[in-house]
Every structure is written in C-alpha cells, then in structure tokens.
Amino acid sequence: MVAVQVWLGLGSNLGDRRGHLTGALTALAAVPGVQVLRVSSFHESELLGEGPPQGPFLNGVAELRTTLGPQALLGVLQALEAQAGRVRPAPRNHPRPLDLDLLTYGDLRCDTRELVLPHPRWHERPFVTGPLRELGVALEALPQRPGVAVVGDPQAFAAQCTEWLAGGCVVGLVPTMGALHDGHRSLMEIAARECDRVAATIFVNPLQFGPNEDFAAYPRTLERDLEVCRAAGVHAVFTPTPEQMYEPGFCSQVQVGAEAQGMEGALRPDHFRGVATVVARLFALARPQRAYFGEKDAQQVAVVRRMTRDLGFPVQIVPCPIVREADGLARSSRNVYLSAEDRAAATVLVRALRSARQQFLRGACDRDALLQRVRAVVATEPRAQLDYVELRREGDLAELPPGPVDGGRLLIAAKFAGGLRPVRLLDNLSLRPGPDEA
Numbered sequence: 210m211v212a213v214q215v216w217l218g219l220g221s222n223l224g225d226r227r228g229h230l231t232g233a234l235t236a237l238a239a240v241p242g243v244q245v246l247r248v249s250s251f252h253e254s255e256l257l258g259e260g261p262p263q264g265p266f267l268n269g270v271a272e273l274r275t276t277l278g279p280q281a282l283l284g285v286l287q288a289l290e291a292q293a294g295r296v297r298p299a300p301r302n303h304p305r306p307l308d309l310d311l312l313t314y315g316d317l318r319c320d321t322r323e324l325v326l327p328h329p330r331w332h333e334r335p336f337v338t339g340p341l342r343e344l345g346v347a348l349e350a351l352p353q354r355p356g357v358a359v360v361g362d363p364q365a366f367a368a369q370c371t372e373w374l375a376g377g378c379v380v381g382l383v384p385t386m387g388a389l390h391d392g393h394r395s396l397m398e399i400a401a402r403e404c405d406r407v408a409a410t411i412f413v414n415p416l417q418f419g420p421n422e423d424f425a426a427y428p429r430t431l432e433r434d435l436e437v438c439r440a441a442g443v444h445a446v447f448t449p450t451p452e453q454m455y456e457p458g459f460c461s462q463v464q465v466g467a468e469a470q471g472m473e474g475a476l477r478p479d480h481f482r483g484v485a486t487v488v489a490r491l492f493a494l495a496r497p498q499r500a501y502f503g504e505k506d507a508q509q510v511a512v513v514r515r516m517t518r519d520l521g522f523p524v525q526i527v528p529c530p531i532v533r534e535a536d537g538l539a540r541s542s543r544n545v546y547l548s549a550e551d552r553a554a555a556t557v558l559v560r561a562l563r564s565a566r567q568q569f570l571r572g573a574c575d576r577d578a579l580l581q582r583v584r585a586v587v588a589t590e591p592r593a594q595l596d597y598v599e600l601r602r603e604g605d606l607a608e609l610p611p612g613p614v615d616g617g618r619l620l621i622a623a624k625f626a627g628g629l630r631p632v633r634l635l636d637n638l639s640l641r642p643g644p645d646e647a
C-alpha cells in the first residue's frame with residue numbers, strides 16, 4: 210500500500226503530561242507501517258470551551274507516514290490513549306492523560322461517527338496551528354473542512370445525510386423557515402446534544418402560505434441565520450430555492466386530517482397540507498432518526514406527528530419547549546414586525562394563559578370557565594384581536610367536551626394591527642406546568 214502523510218494532534222492534561230506524549234510517540238514509531246517523521250515542541254494551553262476545573266494541556270503535533278488505513282490507524286491511536294489511562298466514553302472536555310487526534314490523512318475526506326477527516330476544527334485551534342507553523346507547514350496547503358456545509362441542491366443534501374448515516378451517525382433534522390431566533394437556536398442545541406450530526410433547513414415554503422398571507426414579506430436573513438446555525442453546532446444547512454425544492458411538474462401533496470382541523474387549520478386553509486408536504490419531502494431527503502419542532506406551533510407538531518405515523522417515516526418527532534422573552538412573550542420570527550406598542554401589548558397572550566392555568570391549579574376545572582378566563586384577560590388589552598382560544602387534549606390536541614377537565618393545553622392566537630402590517634401571534638400552555646416551568 211502507498212504510504213500516506215498524516216498530521217496528528219497531541220495533548221495531555223493529566224498525570225505525567227510530557228511522559229504520556231513522548232511515550233505515545235515512541236510506541237507509535239514501533240508500530241509496523243508507521244513512521245514518525247517530525248514532532249513539534251510542546252506548548253501549554255488552557256482548555257478551549259467549557260469543562261470542569263482542570264490543569265493546562267501540553268500540546269504539540271507530529272507528522273507521520275503510514276501504510277495503515279485510517280480506521281486501522283485510529284484503532285492504534287485509541288489503544289495508546291487507553292494504555293495511558295484514558296477511559297471512553299467520558300463526558301466532554303474532562304481532563305485526560307492522552308489525546309491523539311487525527312488532523313489529516315493525506316487528502317482523505319470522510320465523515321463517520323468515529324472519524325471526521327480532515328479534523329473539523331484543526332485550523333481554529335492555536336494549540337495545533339502554532340506547532341504546525343513552528344515546523345514550517347503552510348497551513349493553507351493542508352486540507353480543511355468548512356465549519357458548516359451550506360447546500361442548496363436536494364441531491365447533494367441527501368448525499369451528505371446518506372454519508373453520515375452510512376458512517377453510523379444519528380442524524381437530527383431541524384426544519385426552519387429562517388429568520389432564526391433563540392427558539393430555533395434552542396432546537397438546534399438540543400439536536401446537537403442528542404445527535405451525532407445536525408442538519409438544519411432554511412426554506413420559506415410557498416406551499417404553506419395562503420394567497421393573502423406574508424410569503425413575500427416573510428423575513429429572510431440568511432447570513433445571520435448561518436451564524437446562528439454555526440454557533441449552535443449544526444453540521445449542514447439545506448437552503449434550496451423553491452424551484453430546487455419543487456421541480457417543475459411537482460404536484461403531489463400530503464392530505465392531512467383531524468389534527469389540522471380547527472384553530473390554525475380553520476383560519477389558514479391548506480396551511481398544514483403545505484407544512485406536511487414540505488416536512489415529508491425533507492424526511493425523504495435527509496432520512497433523519499430524529500426531527501425537532503418547537504412547541505409554540507403545537508398544532509403543527511400534532512399534524513407532523515400524525516403524518517409521520519401514517520406515512521411510516523422512521524423518525525422520532527421531538528417537540529421542544531417554547532423559548533420566551535424575559536417578559537414572557539413567546540419568541541417568533543414575526544415579533545420583529547410588531548410596533549413598539551403592540552410589542553408591549555403582546556404579553557397579554559401569555560398573561561391570559563397563565564392566569565387560566567393558575568385558576569386550574571387552584572381547583573377550577575370547568576373547560577368553558579377556563580376559556581372565559583383567558584378571554585377576559587385578553588379583553589383588557591384593546592390592541593389584541595383574539596382569533597381563537599381553545600383547550601385541547603395534550604398530544605394529539607383532540608377537542609375536549611364541555612365540563613370538567615383534568616388537564617389539557619390552552620392554545621391561543623391573536624392579531625396585532627398597530628404596525629406596518631398586521632401580525633398574528635400564537636402561544637400555548639399546558640394546564641399542568643412541566644418540570645422546567647415556574
């Protein structure tokens with residue numbers, strides 16, 4: 210086999226740091242098929258990122274030449290780490306006696322659960338770039354990976370997800386329409402904690418807007434959105450145009466049922482058909498194991514869950530808690546269009562929901578009395594035009610009959626028309642507070 214040039218990152222911050230690094234290099238040089246060509250001097254650096262209190266690292270780099278394949282070499286490196294006392298799996302950023310990171314392996318690019326080549330962040334790490342420069346390496350000549358891949362072509366997006374799946378990764382999908390705020394960011398961060406790879410999608414989906422709705426005016430802030438994705442740990446962002454998403458002749462849509470009736474479904478005919486269609490298309494392209502949706506759009510979550518079950522997509526739908534402003538207003542991409550007065554008035558939605566919940570927790574359990582309580586609070590705010598308030602069963606949001614309830618979810622929508630254009634806001638609240646709620 211042809212020998213391949215490899216750059217290795219070395220680190221240790223536990224025990225005899227220098228001894229661990231030199232011991233590993235000596236052992237590596239004795240492995241058949243591995244030559245250690247050059248080693249930088251070792252430098253001290255503090256932990257990058259968050260972790261428990263710990264001492265500084267001793268870091269360096271080494272140039273190898275090897276006839277071992279990347280997986281075989283990785284196996285050797287992990288065995289040396291284990292010999293030095295490193296325990297796997299271990300919590301992220303815990304102190305460790307030995308870190309042997311494959312930075313590059315020739316020009317090879319691979320992205321599996323075990324191994325990403327070139328190392329995704331080597332060029333951002335001073336404890337790697339410093340020693341490389343010291344050895345006279347031209348950094349721009351070494352292969353790098355973009356921090357986050359931005360893909361418009363559906364086939365390229367599908368190919369990226371297929372590569373991850375084939376490499377044993379758990380893939381999480383976060384579908385969005387962009388104009389990302391902290392609510393979206395929290396979906397991405399949850400996905401990044403739970404999955405090996407996260408794909409976010411940014412696509413203002415024309416199918417889910419009615420003829421008189423705000424499709425053209427929907428905020429589009431791609432550059433800022435990509436920053437949010439990067440910071441939240443997303444690996445790839447799918448940003449198709451409508452023509453890429455729906456090729457000429459595209460005419461199949463997902464018919465939705467009971468979950469789409471009433472509330473948003475009544476006010477926005479065809480909205481959920483458009484949502485279900487685009488989400489099904491995204492599931493078919495990405496084939497994620499998990500998909501993340503915000504609970505602010507609770508009816509959307511119920512529709513997507515039903516569609517997923519009915520069509521048999523093997524994906525777990527993960528609803529994520531509503532993210533609120535300090536004054537309680539639910540985060541929404543449309544909040545930016547509220548006039549200052551409407552913005553102040555909009556907190557009436559969450560105040561009304563919380564007030565009804567408080568009554569419920571004090572023993573009031575009549576469905577209509579609770580709904581009346583919400584209406585009464587909203588009526589104190591003349592800027593709010595109530596579209597609906599309903600109390601539905603948790604989960605599938607089925608209608609609850611009049612009379613006593615033992616729980617459920619209050620859902621509300623209202624219009625605020627004091628700005629440049631009318632803004633519709635949604636919110637919802639479970640009658641029973643979750644573990645993280647006040």
Ligand code: PAF
Nearest residue numbers: 384385386414484487506
């Ligand atoms: O919630 C949204 O932003 C959209 O409805 C979704 C799920 C991305 C589909 O276009």
